[in-house]
Amino acid sequence: LFGRTFYWYGVIIAVGFILAMLYCARHCRRCGIAPDTLYDFLIWMIPIAIIGARLYYVIFQWGDYREHPIDALKIWEGGLAIYGGVIAGLLTGVVWCRKKKIPFGVMADVCAPGLLIGQCIGRWGNFVNGEAHGGPTTLPWGMTIDGQSMVHPTFLYESLWNLAGFVLLHFYSKKRRFKGEIALLYAAWYGAGRAWIEGLRTDSLYIGSVRVSQLLAIISCVAAIAVLARQYHRIKVAKAFYMPKTDENKGE
16 A cells, blocks of 8 residues: 555554544543543553563564564564553553552553453454464364464454453443452453463463463462452442441341
8 A cells, every 4th residue: 555565463453452442432431531531541551562562572582583683673573462562551551640640440440341352353463364373173163274284263262252351341341349340350351261262372472381471361360350359348348337227227
């Protein structure tokens, strides 16, 4: 187009970003965030998240770049890790929200459903690249890569898992009980799915014999569930303590 080559991988990721941003802007007032405030945050968060996704991948695949480090900058050749983007986005959010005196949990709740939209769509970039697939399978929904044997379409598994998570968070967010709840539910949901799906993939990033993203998924899922359980217990106790007396329990 106009003398330049555009790759489906980049186009799909861009579409995911745009749709996620539009969704968050439409529903951010539900959490008390104005659209303009959200846009100001995304101007910083999106490019830093992309850098984080690339940096995470390069660090754990350094053997591919050791002899030609400049290649680490060639993001258009592929090589992004979503957890790197999430970590970079979280750090950006903590710093930005503190500077703007906005509760971080509120901004995280706004962005969490949008993040699932971006991840759901972005995984199809892996499909056009023929990457992020699993090992051999005889299941009827298996797919072939370059005419080879049938493999697990793990990119599809994760895309569908993220879609289901988005639908659940979209409807549940109307009943949000505390700041940060939606973000924690995202971490628990995505972590649970990624821990299982990562075990099927053949292109995982490793530390020794440990799949990095699988370990991170398990840790984030368990941590999120623990915090959610603590917060729900506090809410339950608070409701019981402040419950107004009725005629039935006045004398108790």
